[in-house]
Amino acid sequence: MTTSNTASGDVDPAVGEELARLRDSIDNIDAAVVHMLAERFKATQQVGHLKAEHRLPPADPAREARQIARLRSLAESAKLDPAFAEKFLNFIIAEVIRHHESIAEDTGNSTPPAADRPPLDGTRE
Amino acid sequence: MTTSNTASGDVDPAVGEELARLRDSIDNIDAAVVHMLAERFKATQQVGHLKAEHRLPPADPAREARQIARLRSLAESAKLDPAFAEKFLNFIIAEVIRHHESIAEDTGNSTPPAADRPPLDGTRE
Numbered sequence: 001m002t003t004s005n006t007a008s009g010d011v012d013p014a015v016g017e018e019l020a021r022l023r024d025s026i027d028n029i030d031a032a033v034v035h036m037l038a039e040r041f042k043a044t045q046q047v048g049h050l051k052a053e054h055r056l057p058p059a060d061p062a063r064e065a066r067q068i069a070r071l072r073s074l075a076e077s078a079k080l081d082p083a084f085a086e087k088f089l090n091f092i093i094a095e096v097i098r099h100h101e102s103i104a105e106d107t108g109n110s111t112p113p114a115a116d117r118p119p120l121d122g123t124r125e
Numbered sequence: 126m127t128t129s130n131t132a133s134g135d136v137d138p139a140v141g142e143e144l145a146r147l148r149d150s151i152d153n154i155d156a157a158v159v160h161m162l163a164e165r166f167k168a169t170q171q172v173g174h175l176k177a178e179h180r181l182p183p184a185d186p187a188r189e190a191r192q193i194a195r196l197r198s199l200a201e202s203a204k205l206d207p208a209f210a211e212k213f214l215n216f217i218i219a220e221v222i223r224h225h226e227s228i229a230e231d232t233g234n235s236t237p238p239a240a241d242r243p244p245l246d247g248t249r250e
């Protein structure tokens with residue numbers, strides 16, 4: 001199901017059709033991304049459990065620096081704004097942190113002292 | 126290229142391997158998502174041009190309500206938090222608004238009066 005079916009309103013039919021075509025593509029891409037993100041969170045949930053069980057530090061600054069550099073470079077070759085790609089990674093990671101905190105609580109590991117915790121803009125996978 | 130090669134440090138090798146395996150999957154998913162988002166912005170740039178050329182209103186609340194409802198439903202079936210899916214769409218749309226504003230400026234259409242403009246949390250494709 002796409003969501004563009006009533007998009008054309010009273011605009012020029014050719015323009016309405018072109019708009020509907022583009023919106024169908026946007027809807028297809030959004031569905032793909034939602035499913036990729038569902039997979040990503042499955043993986044980060046597993047990482048969270050692994051780290052909590054083995055009492056590994058939640059943040060790995062070297063890994064995070066590599067992730068950012070890699071995503072910026074991939075974005076550039078895909079003609080996506082690298083700054084946006086970095087912002088996007090931070091947005092996702094903020095959600096991952098929320099998940100990992102709840103996993104650590106469930107596993108019974110106490111929250112590490114504030115000084116050891118990553119900043120809220122997020123750096124855990 | 127993935128970014129997990131130096132992830133294991135001095136942890137139990139089996140745990141390090143499992144962590145590296147999960148991180149490779151996360152990196153693959155991130156690459157896929159970055160490329161999907163590059164495609165999405167190509168489509169929304171075209172929408173922006175179409176709307177600017179034909180002086181169509183930047184926001185379409187009915188379309189946006191359908192997009193949100195659809196993404197929440199897709200998220201649920203993919204076992205992704207629907208609230209997160211909605212937040213994600215708003216995050217993307219905020220960037221689209223930034224693009225559309227710059228397209229409208231380039232096309233020479235003046236910014237519509239404040240009352241006609243969508244809120245900054247974003248509702249344009």
